[in-house]
Amino acid sequence: MMSTILKIDRLSHRYSSTWAVRDINLEVGHAGVIGLLGSNGAGKSTTMNIICGVLNQTEGTVYVNGLDIRQQPEQAKREIGFLPQNPPVYTDLTVDEYLHYAAQLRHIEKSKVRKAVEEAKERVGISHFSSRLIGNLSGGYRQRVGIAQAIIHKPKLVVMDEPTNGLDPNQLIEARKLIREIGQDHTVLLSSHILSEVHLLCREIVMIEGGRVIFSDTMEAFNNYVQPHSVLARMEQPPTAAELQQISGVSNVEFLSDRQVRIYFDGDESITERIVAASVQHGWRLREIKLDKGLLDDIFKQLSIQSLQ
Numbered sequence: 618m619m620s621t622i623l624k625i626d627r628l629s630h631r632y633s634s635t636w637a638v639r640d641i642n643l644e645v646g647h648a649g650v651i652g653l654l655g656s657n658g659a660g661k662s663t664t665m666n667i668i669c670g671v672l673n674q675t676e677g678t679v680y681v682n683g684l685d686i687r688q689q690p691e692q693a694k695r696e697i698g699f700l701p702q703n704p705p706v707y708t709d710l711t712v713d714e715y716l717h718y719a720a721q722l723r724h725i726e727k728s729k730v731r732k733a734v735e736e737a738k739e740r741v742g743i744s745h746f747s748s749r750l751i752g753n754l755s756g757g758y759r760q761r762v763g764i765a766q767a768i769i770h771k772p773k774l775v776v777m778d779e780p781t782n783g784l785d786p787n788q789l790i791e792a793r794k795l796i797r798e799i800g801q802d803h804t805v806l807l808s809s810h811i812l813s814e815v816h817l818l819c820r821e822i823v824m825i826e827g828g829r830v831i832f833s834d835t836m837e838a839f840n841n842y843v844q845p846h847s848v849l850a851r852m853e854q855p856p857t858a859a860e861l862q863q864i865s866g867v868s869n870v871e872f873l874s875d876r877q878v879r880i881y882f883d884g885d886e887s888i889t890e891r892i893v894a895a896s897v898q899h900g901w902r903l904r905e906i907k908l909d910k911g912l913l914d915d916i917f918k919q920l921s922i923q924s925l926q
């Protein structure tokens with residue numbers, strides 16, 4: 618039977634009178650990266666802080682490896698590594714000093730601390746900076762130190778709150794590569810406000826907006842959900858809508874201008890080949906044809922708007 622690493626059951630949280638998180642449910646049973654996607658103020662940090670036992674929820678329960686984070690916080694926290702939005706990485710300590718300190722906080726046995734520190738450094742590629750002051754590291758390497766402290770005790774669940782925020786393009790590529798690697802043998806819950814990032818990194822996606830889940834499924838299901846259902850075509854001598862509708866699979870036709878037409882279809886994308894063939898046969902002089910796949914971030918906006926209606 619699949620063991621559940623993280624289970625969130627009807628989680629709600631209120632800061633004074635305002636609800637920041639409403640009725641969130643989630644169950645994750647295996648390794649891989651799960652994306653918690655939402656715009657600013659959607660409730661990502663609140664959810665993550667509750668999962669990691671930093672904040673006590675108003676309602677609902679969080680289980681990590683079957684342990685209730687409120688009832689058995691010490692045991693549950695052994696299974697969690699946390700990289701908060703602003704990691705407490707001390708700039709006046711060396712990498713080794715800081716990671717030794719982190720290992721102590723995680724109650725790693727004294728005799729095993731050195732090995733744990735070495736392994737964590739190696740895992741995130743910072744062994745060559747062991748005696749470097751953290752304050753003298755680049756943002757990308759500081760972030761790696763933050764990830765090293767999150768995995769030092771080999772937790773089952775690693776929670777990362779917007780881990781790529783503020784990184785430059787090169788650091789971003791490296792950080793994403795590392796997160797993907799960590800996801801190979803940990804369950805990683807990562808928050809982001811960038812859909813393309815979640816799309817790139819995650820096996821599953823949970824979108825939240827206004828504290829509520831608006832979409833939750835595998836990335837594969839999300840891709841199917843956003844499958845294109847229309848193509849855009851430009852022709853010099855376009856046919857009538859009725860002629861286009863005779864092509865097998867075409868469900869609807871919308872002229873955007875004299876020469877530009879959006880053709881809706883059912884079924885797979887091979888419709889483009891049939892349109893090209895019909896154009897050649899009837900002399901429609903097709904100049905351009907492309908799948909009308911909405912931009913990922915537009916889809917996210919659309920889902921957010923739908924959720925507010």
Ligand SMILES: Nc1ncnc2c1ncn2[C@@H]1O[C@H](COP(=O)(O)OP(=O)(O)OP(=O)(O)O)[C@@H](O)[C@H]1O
Nearest residue numbers: 632633637655656657658659660661662663664810
């Ligand atoms: N300590 C607090 N006291 C009162 N309200 C808060 C507090 N922390 C967060 N909030 C509010 O709760 C809501 C959710 O905030 P949260 O920080 O969880 O969102 P987020 O998705 O992580 O956003 P961001 O990406 O900006 O960090 C927001 O409306 C925010 O203003």
